[in-house]
Amino acid sequence: MLELSVSDQTNAFASRGSTGEVEEGLAFQPKFDADGLITCVVTDAKSGEPLMVAHMDAEALRKTIESGDAWYFSRSRKQLWRKGESSGHAQRVVELRVDCDQDALWLKVQQQGPGACHTGRRSCFYRALPLGKAGAALEFREEERVFDPGKVYDDK
């Protein structure tokens, strides 16, 4: 079954093949959603921990593959964005993986600068929700900022 995706119209990535081809093949056939985006999990190559979840459109994916720098598409600002272009906190991609159905990417990155999160933390995942009870409050796991977002973003 051939499945046409947004990517077919906007970029040079391969069209989607059969389930077997997508899951067991060697052809990269990324699946973009209705908005033309694919979800990216970004982990720190050193610590292994998740830093952020972001999205790429076909152009961001192409630029990332070509340059080895992480490019994303900002859903709030509706624009292509090289990670670090405002903050200086760029991400060099050490490895790019794709999941079984090729609708999610995993980027292992060397995070430049002190952190990845725009709030000033190393990781965006700085709070945890206790399990077992409804309505529990979040608990900070990383309260301290590793940089001052006001300074980092206002100086540019």
Next chain:
Amino acid sequence: MLELSVSDQTNAFASRGSTGEVEEGLAFQPKFDADGLITCVVTDAKSGEPLMVAHMDAEALRKTIESGDAWYFSRSRKQLWRKGESSGHAQRVVELRVDCDQDALWLKVQQQGPGACHTGRRSCFYRALPLGKAGAALEFREEERVFDPGKVYDDK
């Protein structure tokens, strides 16, 4: 600014507050997308590596929080799904984290059984795409299956 989300109509999670409340507060205010889903990154509590990316609707999230077992919403089957209910490969949630803007979750899990992926691998991210050249072929990082999906899913 108050932002009404799908969650307001379907569950007991808090409505979205201001950006400051969402990013720095202790109230859990998950943001579900237009389809009523939130993206989940699932990592292995032992190895730290990403196992899969899945989605939860409000009901799946509520059940996960209450039970400590990972529940998801299958976009292809359009149904609530307890991970492992067919395969036996359940996931016990060790920690549940939320990201800065509360539109993504990170689950650290104890994976039951040999693997998380329906193709028979430990992780769904078993292939990598080489960087630096357009049109490159995927490379397997984990080719061997750790279980036989035919047996695991057909016996149930």
